[in-house]
Amino acid sequence: MGCRTEEDMISLLPDHLLCQILSDVPTKTAVVTSVLSTRWRTIWLSTPVLDLHNHDFPNSYAFASFISRFLYFSKGSSCLHKLKLDLRFGRPIQELRNLEFVSRYLDPSYLVTQWINNAVKLQHLDILFVHPRSVDMMPLSIYTCVTLVSLKLCNVPLAASEYVSVTCHWHLVDNVYANDVFLEKLISSCPVLEDLTVVRHGETDYNLGVLRVHSKSLKSLVVDLDGNSFKYSDEDTGKAVVIDAPRLTYLSLEDYQSTSFVISKLGLSAKVNVNVSFDMDFDTDVIDSSKRSVVGTFFTMLSTVRDMTLSGTTLQVISLYLKHEPLPQFPYLIRFHAVFYNSDLGKLPNILQSYPNLKSLVLELEEFKVNEVLVLSSSSIPECLRSSLECVEIRTPIRGAVAEIELVKYFLENSAVLKNFKMCLRRGRMNEESNILMELLRLRRCSPSCEVVVQLEELKERSCESMKRYYNFF
Template sequence: MEDEKDQLSSLPDAILIEILSLLPMKSAATTSVLSHRWRHLWTGVTRVVIDARLESTAIIDHSLHKLTSRKLHMFVLNLNNFSDNPNPRASVSWFREVHSRNVENITFTVPRGGKCFYFIPSFLFNSQSLVTLNLHGLFRWPKFEDLRFHLPNLKKLVIDYLDDIPLWLEILIKFSSLLEYLDLVFHLDSYSDLSTSVVKIIPPNLKSLSISMEFYTPSLMLRTRVSIDAPKLANLRIDDCISIYCFLQNPTKLVKTCIDLKNNGDWSYCEEDEDEDEDMVDEENLGLLQKEYTHQMTKFVGGLSSVSNLKLKQEFHTNIFRHCSSANLPIFSNLSRLETECPMDLLFSLHCFPNLEHLVVCLWPQTLPTLDFSMEQSDWLQPDSIPDCLASKLKTIQLSGIQGTGDSLRVLAYILSHANVLEKLCIDFRRPNFIYEHKEAYVVWKECQFCRSLFKLPRRSSTCEVVVSGCYVTASGNTLQDGYLTCRMYVGK
């Protein structure tokens, strides 16, 4: 014990500062009470993380003003739970402090709601050192004429919450030549003049792109057009049911893509009009607009043909498969995994994916009430030829939204009788929000009957496991007996 030394204090200041840089700013500053030597060590940190839940504007000002490091690797400021009276212009002085210290990575989070808009200074878009910029929340942006863009080392840009499509956005992206990761979230008012809005995304080194557009009252009359030219794009995510997208040249290096064309709000096609003639004109115009949208988005999805992993969510108005003929369906030669949520002609569409190995299909969203029993499998027809993926590639299939009708059994019979290498087939009954006059006992009986019929179907793959999940019945089995499946069935809530 007498020979024991303070190993931590024996370290040089440079290493101690590196250790303190791994702590939140408040924790690093409290080490100043340890000794005279530690009093000012925290001011040299290169990583500043401030959670302003219990802080005040004065404390943040003081902490940043005390910094002595000439190089900041990271600046993280979270004002979501700011307890002090907010001063929107205080952010300008904070950005000036970190900007003067050649900050590399900035993450700034402010509340989305409320009346306070924190200001983003124009000099933030003129930085030689900035590598990543993450802005989350409601901000007051500088005037377009005040901006000078020079971000030669910016590789990652995240802007979460834009209430319009600013003129400077396209220029910012254009002048960020090294940009690899771009994430944009829009919350737009459909009553704004967005009918001629065009967004061009053309960074030559972009590898990951994410765009989300939410409309308070979505309208087919107001569309934003987004043009993408990113030859190195590998990951793409789009959550937008209104805008029209196009590739200036189809990306050839796409690996993973998620396209969500479902509307999560209330459609507002056009305002009500007392004049019936004008209503008829509006309906004709809307029909033409919808036709153009479907045509353009079919071309856009077809441009994703090099992707290997695709998640595609559609609904009636945005379902491109319903508007395609066998002659113009896009072919996805590299696709090995597909997740899709839409009413679709499943067997017919499989011809588009010759090398598909894993398929996940939700034919109807589980949240919808079961109103249209007659529509459920009305489009399922036996194809003229066996899809290549079904004959030699498909290993796993997950189907949800199954009603358990005769059409369902015919489709499942076709799959089981032609899937040579299928390893697992999972079937999930659609779970209705309410069952109308159907008694619980009737539902149990219906599900049991469906399971018995399903497991009597012959199958091509001798190792295929079939798993069924219903409202009350669960069944599974992969044992072959006399050419048919045997199963175990459980009944219960």
């Protein structure tokens, strides 16, 4: 804005556009614009967004005073749509409680309650709370706020309430709930809830036992429960996730702590992303019957999905399971994205036997050793390779290892209707690249219309840069 022409042009904009511009930056930055000219001196007071970090202020008193004065003296109380607060207190509030006034004025529960209640048209509430001791901080009014569109709470203690009716998107990260039952009630009492994210990584006073998600309106659910960050006692067993959401179209499960999952009424067009371990012991080749039953039931519950992504850990579970019995059939699955450990890749044909109508396959692999052997186990060619598989992509850059060529050969020689095979070639010496390409050219292709696209790895970002003009051949 140092140029006079640019300053004059911006000054011609109406107030509501200037407010919109300032709402896209943190409030601290918006306040700084007040020194540019008289035109900007009070514009920031009418922005619909308040985005603050308490560390931007010399002390808690200055932080609290700023927000309270903003809501009182500006138009903020009537036009504020988004309140985003990063509250990280380095010492207990009781150390500041020399006076009753200071105690009340700096108490997080009191402050946040006042701020939320004053923002009568609040649509987006985003609060990160880090405090040396747990306090009941959020006002009960958030459970009945009819204007909220999205609510993101991180590390926030939530008190129980008799009545809950929130019509917004919930994003819940490492919060402290009264109990599991209240969390279930919180979710099921939102009649038009469509998007829910539940994240549990840190250690808090509350340890989630069973996550129950019951919702007739939910369309997207993300569950991220990392059990590696918890210190379990002998009583911390039998953790589970129970999902009953008949309208669910997207489900992401990343859970290393739960031992069982119950998923009912998953839609036919659902997309799932699964990274679960069932608390499995991968040092053994045997799965006991009860654990096998849990794994088999889980995949049966997912058998109606159309798009599925599985992690390397989950495929380890499947690899062990296949030593005892086959997977259930997935008749509707058309896209499969898998991250394989090399030790489990040999089971790929057996897995594909369960996907008779698969059209698209994306693989991510570990790096093979140069002479590592790959044995693809299967007594017959999977049905999808004979009749439906049209696209195969190997995203991991390959460098011409024996096992990598065998994998490429398997698909090219056995896929009858394959239209596109895409792979990424690790950048190396020109003669090495040429040798790999020549070897690929010599491979027989079952599908006469199959196009092989080889991309060249980009070294800086370890991604693949398209080189079709050189390495695109039929």
